[in-house]
Amino acid sequence: MQKIIQATLFAAMVLPAGFAGYAQEKGGPSAEISALAARPVVKKAMQTIIDLEPQTLSDHLLLTEIPAPPYKEMKRAEKYAAMMKAAGADSVWIDNAGNVIAKRKGRNGKKTIVLEGHLDTVFPEGTDVTVKHRGDTLAAPGIVDDTRALSIVLTVLKTMEKTGIETDADVLFCGVTGEEGQGDLRGVKNLFSDKGPGKIDSYIAIDGWDMESVTHRGLGSHRYRITFKGPGGHSSGAFGLANPHNALGRAIHYWAVTADSFVRQEGVRVTYNVGVIGGGTSVNSIPFESWMEVDMRSESPERLGGVDKLLQEAVQRALQEENQMKQSGADLTVDVALIGDRPSGMLDSSLTLIQRAKAAVTFVGGTPKLRVGSTNSNIPISKGIPAVTLGSGGRGGNAHALQEWWVNDNGYLAIQRTLLLLLAEAGIAK
Template sequence: MRKLVKETLLAAVLLQAGAALYAQDKQYTTEIKALADKPAVKKAFQSIIDMEPQTLSDHLMLTEIAAPPFKEMKRAEKYAAMMKAAGADSVWIDNVGNVLAKRKGKNGKKVVVLEGHLDTVFPEGTDVTVKHRGDTLAAPGIIDDTRALAMVLTVLKAMEKNSIETEADVLFCGVVGEEGQGDLRGVKNLFSDKGPGKIDAYIAIDGWDTESITHRGLGSHRYNIMFKGPGGHSSGAFGLANPHNALGRAIHYWAVAADSLTRQPGERLTYNVGVIGGGTSVNSIPFESWMEVDMRSESPERVAAADKLLQEAVQRGLLEENQMKRAGADLTVDVKLIGDRPSGGLDSNLAVIQRAKAAIAFIGGSPKLRVGSTNSNIPISKGIPAITMGSGGKGGNAHALQEWWINDNGYLAIQRTLLVLLAEAGIAK
């Protein structure tokens, strides 16, 4: 009897929860549909379609302005000029190189950011000329994240062309430092005391998947670790401590310990030794040996645990090599943190997430919530409503020289983004 009562109560709870979710989905579906039915928004949708040739032209032109890590200024200056020409109320480049274009709202009580990142992963000197192969466009950075920059610009133009005013202020941004050792420096600056002030909601555009919504931040620690010693001739100075030996030990000890940690219950954790270097010749004891490593997880505790294992492995490798040497000075080691992306997650019931889901469904997609390492990590870690969505079309080989993109109904992602932005910022009455 008791079992039957428990099962009945559980069924009632599940039914109630299901009804609540249905009501919530219906609420945001209704909101997005009502927005899309507004005459001005319908006109903006058509403007987005009409501007497809210009959006593509902006996309290709920006792709061919190289924006290597820490050297985004040339692209930033051009993007700022384009934002100004599009009709933003004020445009400026901040102290780290972010482009900010402010479109004032009716009351300005809320501030919503829409952004793409300016930088690519490709080093200075990379050929960024766009190659046309039928309907396929290929160039380093053509998706990640240059398409997003063109898309953000088109949303601004569509709002201007159709005189759509919002209640909230909107900041249309091109942000530096999203990739690699940029360590999210651009978005970190936006949320610092040097930023534009309070930000109430954050919408980042990154990647190309039209249906994904990143609402959880994949945190990471990244290090440059360098062992140093006197170095010398491989035969004449034999017996000196060898930095490569210490590095090899450190890699071994960390890999074994971290691998064991990844097999324990908990949030997914990854670790990687991505780059190693040092030495001058085959017959020389190196004077330095270095590596760059990465560890990631949604769980800050898991990242911290992997970090602790790394520090222990480095010190063990150093100690053992110094104990084994026969002559000369001890090795030293420099451990430098070069990347610290905070993790975190947001309640999937938050309005911005539900609005994104409803907007994706409205354009005919199936929304999928996911975790990622994007500019949204920063606001998410601070508990500020934030999402990352894709820029649409089809693409592949991101971060490779053969990166490619096809404009397969790319306008749909722009329309989706406009809906989410207007829902967050509110259309002025």
């Protein structure tokens, strides 16, 4: 009942008390968002979002229960494409990277704006994704990250169709593949490649749940799988062969020592981590291979490159020393495979898109918080294209865990915020 009362009051008032005066005083994007929200068709759209709450939740639950493991998003993509088509998009297709793209044509089409959520989750094939209802709490792997975003993108499209809002710019409503882990942002990278839909002028991603967050800085990362290889043999009978585990241990030690000194230097924060190691067949065998997967991150390309250089030096030093120490047999070799490359970057917080995002958050009653993150927006940010990642609203927790949960605590506010920002970017046709 409380939510119904709140929704009715919002629909009747549209502008929060005192906001109109604030917008006039401050001017710029705040006044723009205020004026946009006061337009009759936008008022109608804001109420439509509230009216669509049951459908939004139904879409959310349906999509959550369609598994989308890394590199296996197609089943969910096919359903999402059908839902986009039913919602009224002018054209819908699945591209060569598995992205769902629904185009809503603008009056002049001089610009193209993207609104997206990512299709994939972190959970492997076979994970039970059935949604559990525990009072007002919904629990399932991936229910927040990022399935809620997919339902938001779909509801914004439905709202624009139901209210007849026409934009100047073309809008691409997207479900994007490969955001998580070793997906390495392959979906959004494809959108900005020569295989993509064409020039993109601004980019709005929905990820996470904090309705107040505005991510405008990209936390870049390099990820490697490093494998030392040798002939291997019996621990006693072949003693004296170069040992891949010895080389791996040296490499980890040398990198940790030099990287520790590097990260303590004054400058933009940089992190490093050895996350997974493996290799070997038995306790009495010299392994034929030893491998590790490592991760390093920074929003500074220079700092990221610096800690990467230290890794490469540590690996080559370890390889050389182990080969020099062996008593017999062939030299070890090493394979350094880049398995993840998320570019870093930062957009000036005075950029119009970012100021509009902050104004839209403020309009629906939040306090905007600028932040850094590793999301699909990394790609456009690294290219200097206006981009933000916004949260999907409500309350959630345990992201990337089997116990992931979400509560629809005024979740419609995040959808209204998203619509306002999208319309400010795309322009309402006169």
